[in-house]
Amino acid sequence: MDEEKKPEGQSAPEAKQPKGESPAQSVEGASAEVVPASEPKPTEAVPAAPAPEKPAEPAAASPSPATEKPTVEKSAADKPAATDKPAAAEQPAAAAKPAPEAKPAAKKPPPKKVPTVMEVEPWEGPLVDSLKARFGDEIMEFSTYRGQDFLVADLPVAIPILEFLKLEEDFDYLVDVTAVDYPKNEKRFEVIWILYSFAKNLRIRVKATAGEGEKPGTAANIHKTADWLEREVFDMYGIEFEGHPNMTRILLPDEWQGYPLRKDYSIVQQDEDWVRENLQIESGQ
Amino acid sequence: MATQSTFLDTNELVLNMGPQHPSTHGVLRVILRLDGEKVLGTECVIGYLHRGVEKIAENRTYQQFAPYVDRMDYVAAVSNGLGYCMAVEALGGVEIPERAQCVRVILTELNRIASHLLWLGTHALDIGAMTPVFYCFREREEVLKIFEKYCGARLTTHSFRIGGLQYETYDTFEKDCHTFCDWFEKKVDEYEELLTTNRIWVGRTKGVGILNAEACKAYGVTGPVLRAAGVEWDLRKAQPYCGYEKYDFDIPTCQNGDTYDRYIVRMQEFRQSVRIIRQAVDSLPEGPIKGKVSKVYKPPIGEAYVSIEAPKGELGYYVVSDGSTQPYRLRVRPPSLVNLQALDEMCRGALVADVVAIIGTIDIVLGEVDR
Numbered sequence: 083m084d085e086e087k088k089p090e091g092q093s094a095p096e097a098k099q100p101k102g103e104s105p106a107q108s109v110e111g112a113s114a115e116v117v118p119a120s121e122p123k124p125t126e127a128v129p130a131a132p133a134p135e136k137p138a139e140p141a142a143a144s145p146s147p148a149t150e151k152p153t154v155e156k157s158a159a160d161k162p163a164a165t166d167k168p169a170a171a172e173q174p175a176a177a178a179k180p181a182p183e184a185k186p187a188a189k190k191p192p193p194k195k196v197p198t199v200m201e202v203e204p205w206e207g208p209l210v211d212s213l214k215a216r217f218g219d220e221i222m223e224f225s226t227y228r229g230q231d232f233l234v235a236d237l238p239v240a241i242p243i244l245e246f247l248k249l250e251e252d253f254d255y256l257v258d259v260t261a262v263d264y265p266k267n268e269k270r271f272e273v274i275w276i277l278y279s280f281a282k283n284l285r286i287r288v289k290a291t292a293g294e295g296e297k298p299g300t301a302a303n304i305h306k307t308a309d310w311l312e313r314e315v316f317d318m319y320g321i322e323f324e325g326h327p328n329m330t331r332i333l334l335p336d337e338w339q340g341y342p343l344r345k346d347y348s349i350v351q352q353d354e355d356w357v358r359e360n361l362q363i364e365s366g367q
Numbered sequence: 368m369a370t371q372s373t374f375l376d377t378n379e380l381v382l383n384m385g386p387q388h389p390s391t392h393g394v395l396r397v398i399l400r401l402d403g404e405k406v407l408g409t410e411c412v413i414g415y416l417h418r419g420v421e422k423i424a425e426n427r428t429y430q431q432f433a434p435y436v437d438r439m440d441y442v443a444a445v446s447n448g449l450g451y452c453m454a455v456e457a458l459g460g461v462e463i464p465e466r467a468q469c470v471r472v473i474l475t476e477l478n479r480i481a482s483h484l485l486w487l488g489t490h491a492l493d494i495g496a497m498t499p500v501f502y503c504f505r506e507r508e509e510v511l512k513i514f515e516k517y518c519g520a521r522l523t524t525h526s527f528r529i530g531g532l533q534y535e536t537y538d539t540f541e542k543d544c545h546t547f548c549d550w551f552e553k554k555v556d557e558y559e560e561l562l563t564t565n566r567i568w569v570g571r572t573k574g575v576g577i578l579n580a581e582a583c584k585a586y587g588v589t590g591p592v593l594r595a596a597g598v599e600w601d602l603r604k605a606q607p608y609c610g611y612e613k614y615d616f617d618i619p620t621c622q623n624g625d626t627y628d629r630y631i632v633r634m635q636e637f638r639q640s641v642r643i644i645r646q647a648v649d650s651l652p653e654g655p656i657k658g659k660v661s662k663v664y665k666p667p668i669g670e671a672y673v674s675i676e677a678p679k680g681e682l683g684y685y686v687v688s689d690g691s692t693q694p695y696r697l698r699v700r701p702p703s704l705v706n707l708q709a710l711d712e713m714c715r716g717a718l719v720a721d722v723v724a725i726i727g728t729i730d731i732v733l734g735e736v737d738r
Binding site for chain 2: 197198199200201227228230254255256257258260262263274276280283285287305306307309310311314318331332333334335342343347349
């Protein structure tokens with residue numbers, strides 16, 4: 083399966099690139115926020131299906147994703163170049179701080195063999211159409227990966243999307259709220275809401291990127307379960323949710339300094355002052 | 368609160384329960400606001416068992432991290448292992464051989480029985496029924512013996528590997544499972560005889576800690592708690608995995624969503640698990656037990672969310688791969704944490720003695736709440 087995929091995966095971006103170049107540059111300022119955060123996910127080729135047709139379809143069908151796609155490709159094209167050369171310099175910034183020695187070593191050798199971006203397929207269907215009709219350009223991407231659908235939206239519309247999905251499309255169960263940290267991106271955090279619809283037996287993900295200090299709205303008024311889940315995201319990443327009734331730490335002690343799941347927080351790091359003061363020991367390690 | 372003060376006024380009393388309390392099932396601290404015997408509100412303080420599992424995951428290879436997941440919900444370690452392996456396999460597109468899938472189902476269902484047994488014993492003990500806990504631990508022991516014979520471990524089994532299984536089943540595995548099922552079914556009857564129509568049990572559980580279907584969905588509560596509220600939803604049926612679609616079983620539900628109904632649902636789940644185990648053991652196919660997975664496992668860049676029906680509810684793993692041997696991000700969606708959040712709603716207006724029953728009925732494991 084991998085062997086089949088590779089040739090297509092590589093030829094497709096090249097084919098698309100010329101078309102992508104100019105919009106990419108022109109909208110760069112606007113959509114740059116999306117691009118960096120999408121480090122592992124940029125839209126590329128189609129795994130097993132005919133490669134040339136698929137990418138063309140969404141571009142033609144919907145103007146808004148079309149402007150977005152090229153920029154994504156651009157990042158995809160950039161990445162191999164970046165990842166190839168300054169191995170030592172680039173990687174620590176890119177991957178985890180905690181174990182930079184292990185990761186780059188494992189990551190570097192096969193950049194040609196393994197796809198360098200997430201090989202997503204476009205996600206289509208009535209749900210996508212109704213979301214497009216309602217939110218238009220504010221949703222930048224509708225994709226499917228491994229049979230799982232997700233969309234990428236602007237941070238401010240994330241909560242309206244959740245509300246719309248709940249009220250109009252029966253997505254009445256917020257499964258999870260979480261985040262991922264990509265420190266080298268301009269907007270380092272990706273916030274993810276996982277939704278499920280009992281009526282449709284469908285599960286989708288809503289994603290948005292947030293920069294340092296940017297505050298996504300709270301979903302606690304729509305789904306009560308968001309209360310603790312958002313507190314955990316705040317606890318681990320320091321992302322504050324605007325309007326949350328009780329934005330405090332949930333797992334760590336209230337006075338703890340630092341946000342452990344950020345990539346620049348080492349695995350052996352701790353709030354030494356807190357440990358000394360409260361546990362009366364020199365180190366918790 | 369501008370209440371008129373009269374000599375009848377009682378002050379609101381704040382009572383601290385836990386973190387060292389036998390009925391909180393671990394280190395859970397609940398701050399209760401009481402008006403006499405009535406609970407006005409609760410606040411949970413959690414995190415005492417936080418070990419930073421998600422951070423550890425980012426610093427281990429996929430295989431190295433597998434044993435850690437057993438330490439989250441340690442009474443249902445097999446389910447945790449299954450969810451984790453399935454998420455990582457989905458990420459890499461690994462195919463699992465039929466035989467491995469089947470053994471996975473058997474072990475997971477055995478584990479569901481063990482988990483529910485522990486719940487039943489401790490829950491009954493909390494409410495004041497002393498006998499069931501001894502019976503439950505006796506039966507649970509038999510499940511653990513099967514685990515021990517299979518992989519050498521009793522609780523944190525690490526029984527699955529990415530791609531399938533590490534060990535072939537032992538010689539009398541099928542026979543042991545059948546013997547256990549036959550014997551255990553009668554034991555479930557015994558528990559029911561002890562409790563289902565017991566006046567004290569019914570009195571302590573009926574109408575206590577009601578959570579209706581609406582509230583369940585709002586709080587994201589899943590598992591037996593949701594089914595007791597009348598929602599016929601089980602991931603094994605809704606989105607079958609591991610070949611669950613091949614087995615014939617029902618989703619037990621009740622209507623009232625109270626502590627008694629949750630008890631009934633879990634008792635029925637014992638019987639359904641037995642049904643599944645019997646079918647799986649009888650249909651256990653021959654063949655390899657591990658799919659093709661390279662020793663240096665590097666899923667392509669991408670992400671996947673995979674969830675299973677753990678004994679306590681929907682257990683999900685959201686894994687992001689950057690193409691290296693270690694997860695870039697691994698998020699666990701723990702059913703215990705999410706279900707525990709509904710405690711406040713369930714406790715409001717209840718009597719203080721019922722808080723113990725309600726904590727028990729949610730069936731939490733603090734290792735999973737805090738991770």
